Amino acid sequence: MRRGLERAFAAAAGLLHAQSFSHPALHALQPAALALLAWRVALAPHAASAAWLGGLFGFGWLAGGVWWLFVSMHRYGGMPAWLAALAVAALCAALSLYLAAAMAAHVALVKRSRLWPPLVFAAAWLLAELARATIFTGFPWLASGYAHADGPLGRLAPWIGVYGIGFVSALLAATLGHLWARRGWRSAAIAAALLVLLGSLAGLLPNTRFTEPSQTLSISLLQGNVPQDEKFSAEHLPQTLDWYVNALLDAEGEFVITPETAVPLLPQQLPEGWWQDLERQLARHGKSALVGVPLGSFEEGYTNSALGLVDGRTVYRYDKHHLVPFGEFIPPGFRWFVDLMRMPLGDFSRGPLNAPSLEVRGERIAPNICYEDLFGEELAARFADPARAPTIFANISNIAWFGETVAVPQHLQISRLRALEFERPMVRATNTGATVVINHHGQVTHALEPHTRGTLTAPVQGRTGLTPYARWMSAWGLWPLVAGALAVLGLAGLWRRRADTERPAS
Structure with missing residues (x-):
């Protein structure tokens, strides 16, 4: 894709991602839209390109999901329409920087690293969501796991919570995106069909109850x-x-x-x-x-x-x-x-x-x-x-x-x-x-x-x-998720550094 078209594509994929939170029946849009981002990021030539893709995806996602903040600022807060629209756009742009940094880190780390690229993608995605959830008091509205209250991934909620669900969804989406980028759309389509089948079978399993x-x-x-x-x-x-x-x-x-x-x-x-x-x-x-x-x-x-x-x-x-x-x-x-x-x-x-x-x-x-x-x-x-x-x-x-x-x-x-x-x-x-x-x-x-x-x-x-989630979250908060994501990225960085030192001088 040409650069301008690719960036517009990323923003459109983010808008599609936002729709998955508006109705329970649309939960499958969340990993599908994320797979589109993962596909283009896997083809990104360098970290700066990936940062643009992540930032524009995040902007489309947030602007398409929290545009209603304009109503509170303009209709009820009395702010001029142009300033209210600018304020919402500025908020979405600022919060999208977390995802831009995550995608840049992903591309920078996976090159010459032996760690599985989708795992690095999912860890970077998780850190971006946790950063948005906590920094400056946090604004985790539309965190990716919320789309799955009715889907098979929702069964993971009492174990790993909303951010854990988001990590798993990102891992599955990145797997499809990586296959599409490296082996073509047919391989990605076959993998997607298998995942849909597994999800359907998971929906037939009885729920584990802890209470x-x-x-x-x-x-x-x-x-x-x-x-x-x-x-x-x-x-x-x-x-x-x-x-x-x-x-x-x-x-x-x-x-x-x-x-x-x-x-x-x-x-x-x-x-x-x-x-x-x-x-x-x-x-x-x-x-x-x-x-x-x-x-x-x-x-x-x-x-x-x-x-x-x-x-x-x-x-x-x-x-x-x-x-x-x-x-x-x-x-x-x-x-x-x-x-x-x-x-x-x-x-x-x-x-x-x-x-x-x-x-x-x-x-x-x-x-x-x-x-x-x-x-x-x-x-x-x-x-x-x-x-x-x-x-x-x-x-x-x-x-x-x-x-x-x-x-x-x-x-x-x-x-x-x-x-x-x-x-x-x-x-x-x-x-x-x-x-x-x-x-x-x-x-x-x-x-x-x-x-x-x-x-x-x-x-x-x-x-x-x-539930297991209540036990570990009440004891340690979000730190196990932060530590796990940092460990994955740290290992990817260590292997890349080792590959750089072992590369023969030209």
Whole structure:
């Protein structure tokens, strides 16, 4: 291919890759698109060429997947359209540098190395994903493993988690790409057919289960469907509060969960006695609740929180730990950027990493707020003590910031992968969707229609016991993955250096 055409091809392959996260049926697009990248990288004449391919693939992948950030910045943040589009493009370009560096390292290391090139590719891919997941607080949205919640690779989740799945997918894709580059498309097609056959057979195998059922809790999830431009409006606040109070009391479940900041005021800003009256009414109706509400003061700092009400008393507080840059905290040097947007409460304080669970009728409910469920390594910290490990995850979210976009099904895929990794049910109470119950198999068992107002009530069975992923991730975090990928690249580099020293002088 000519250079310009090849680079356009890489960006188009990245756009194709992004589509695999929008619907469960499209999971096969993920390794297929990645195989296209691996094919062209295997033919790259030098590291700089591979870096362009990786960077453009990454840009197409991210721009095609997180374009909805434009909606929050422009429609609800008040930023000029051109500046919002530029900001999204700059973010995607910056995050694509990890993949550009990974592809450059791959090409530089595999030359004259005896290590299998697809293994080096997969290790470089894994390091790029881990870098994006952790550096500058991390933004691992659309990590490649999330595409496989419904595919055969999803069965690996309780063993190796989302990044391990991404590594395996990259290894398979790179094998196809390498065969295509070195032996022609016929060899790659035969290998692809064999992999599809093996994947189909794997789907027939019984799932290994590492956890046991505990008790069943009747849970009601509220979905207020409050438009983001009305959420903090004084004109609409009374109706919003009235709806949530009535929904809390009328819900059929014994435990009721609201979305993130369902009460969009600080407790001291509420009408006098409002919270105490809510406690009394819940007790009279025999209900417990988890209510999303901001807490704090100017002097103490603010937190994005959830309060647990049991037996007529507020007995529990959860403060969000992993905050959203620009939305919930302001990175140093970026105050000017936040000042361009009209987002209230834009600078929060962090809660503890290993937060306790809320105990309700024998079940340990572990809240996480909005995109905190994107960080499985942080949720795993709560499993360090098996006797206190959560039995049910509860995600409370408000992604009305992103309108009626693909962000909703993408976030659902993330939650489903968390359920698979830990073999825990995940219930999601959201403002606009997806409000669902996910069982420990990662399957959505009950759901409300997104962008509607209503209450979802369903029985939820808790789980006890630990998956292998929960055990090693709670003990060591992401370090085993980092060490394994670095070991592969280090070995490839060592063999290349040895080959260079053994090459006779010309």
